[in-house]
Amino acid sequence: MTKVLVTGAHGLVGSLFVEMFPEYKFLTPDLPDFDLTNQDSVYKTVLDFNPDWIVNFAAFTDVNAAESGDHTPESPAWKVNVEGVENLANAFLSDHIIHISTDMVFSGTVDKPGPYAEYDKTPDSPDKLTWYGYTKNQAEKVIQKHGGSILRIIYPVRAKFDGKADYIRGALKRYASGKMYPLFSDQQISIAYIDEVSRTLDAIIKQDAKGIYHASSDTTTPYDLIEYTLSQLGVEPKLEKASIAEFLKTQPNPYRYPQYGGLKTINTEKELGIQFSTWQTVVEKLIGQGLSLE
Numbered sequence: 001m002t003k004v005l006v007t008g009a010h011g012l013v014g015s016l017f018v019e020m021f022p023e024y025k026f027l028t029p030d031l032p033d034f035d036l037t038n039q040d041s042v043y044k045t046v047l048d049f050n051p052d053w054i055v056n057f058a059a060f061t062d063v064n065a066a067e068s069g070d071h072t073p074e075s076p077a078w079k080v081n082v083e084g085v086e087n088l089a090n091a092f093l094s095d096h097i098i099h100i101s102t103d104m105v106f107s108g109t110v111d112k113p114g115p116y117a118e119y120d121k122t123p124d125s126p127d128k129l130t131w132y133g134y135t136k137n138q139a140e141k142v143i144q145k146h147g148g149s150i151l152r153i154i155y156p157v158r159a160k161f162d163g164k165a166d167y168i169r170g171a172l173k174r175y176a177s178g179k180m181y182p183l184f185s186d187q188q189i190s191i192a193y194i195d196e197v198s199r200t201l202d203a204i205i206k207q208d209a210k211g212i213y214h215a216s217s218d219t220t221t222p223y224d225l226i227e228y229t230l231s232q233l234g235v236e237p238k239l240e241k242a243s244i245a246e247f248l249k250t251q252p253n254p255y256r257y258p259q260y261g262g263l264k265t266i267n268t269e270k271e272l273g274i275q276f277s278t279w280q281t282v283v284e285k286l287i288g289q290g291l292s293l294e
């Protein structure tokens with residue numbers, strides 16, 4: 001059995017990977033015993049388990065908290081997302097490490113718009129990134145230096161998960177409670193179907209592939225995505241439109257919300273021999289798996 005150490009295995013994305021592939025022998029350590037920022041706990045876990053592969057989902061994922069906090073190497077986001085990844089890479093002599101990253105390593109601005117390809121160069125400075133995005137950007141450099149692989153994802157969605165709402169389930173919850181706000185109809189986004197994220201990881205491991213990969217649908221807008229989801233659920237959507245271009249003019253940090261995000265998957269599909277669903281098909285599959293307004 002291939003031994004896989006999975007960090008962040010109890011989170012939104014990692015928990016489905018572990019559930020979907022029982023053929024691997026997983027170790028799924030978590031806080032407080034296993035803490036990426038604690039070098040000793042990382043070294044001990046890696047040495048004791050001696051994995052064939054590591055998949056690193058663990059991260060400081062609260063974008064707002066990272067943004068409103070300290071933007072220095074003393075910040076929790078830097079400690080977990082950069083120093084934690086260094087600890088993991090240093091403890092593991094093999095390059096069989098897959099690091100989960102984000103589209104937010106890119107700016108999503110009008111001058112450098114997405115959707116981004118796997119080979120697109122990421123910015124070198126934090127100027128047009130969120131602090132979370134910059135820490136993930138720097139973590140990618142650590143992994144590349146180590147010789148490991150990167151799988152970037154964007155707005156990961158699944159049919160059910162009690163621990164945390166995702167982009168679609170969060171919107172449905174707001175809609176059901178009458179608290180839906182106007183949705184951007186001029187923001188470019190894509191979504192990652194977590195089932196397909198998990199299959200991509202399995203393909204990287206089974207094919208012993210190496211490089212930067214993307215798991216994502218094609219692009220849409222928040223308005224179109226939620227309108228389509230509601231109509232597929234048999235609800236006549238009552239939604240209002242908003243403009244991100246206008247909204248950003250009122251924001252102290254216009255880079256907090258990428259206007260032209262999205263990830264391309266052409267290289268990943270070609271190299272790994274897999275195909276990602278369109279965003280409409282993702283919605284239909286989620287509904288088939290039990291996504292509902294409740």
Ligand SMILES: NC(=O)c1ccc[n+]([C@@H]2O[C@H](COP(=O)([O-])OP(=O)(O)OC[C@H]3O[C@@H](n4cnc5c(N)ncnc54)[C@H](OP(=O)(O)O)[C@@H]3O)[C@@H](O)[C@H]2O)c1
Nearest residue numbers: 008010011012013031035036057058059061101102153155
């Ligand atoms: N969710 C998104 O919208 C999104 C979009 C693009 C990329 N990503 C990336 O996808 C990955 C998974 O995201 P997710 O949404 O599944 O995250 P999540 O639900 O917030 O889960 C993160 C996991 O990391 C663990 N963790 C946090 N700090 C840690 C530390 N110091 N040491 C060890 N474990 C720690 C958490 O443990 P506790 O539960 O005990 O705190 C949790 O299990 C992350 O790398 C994230 O950057 C996410």
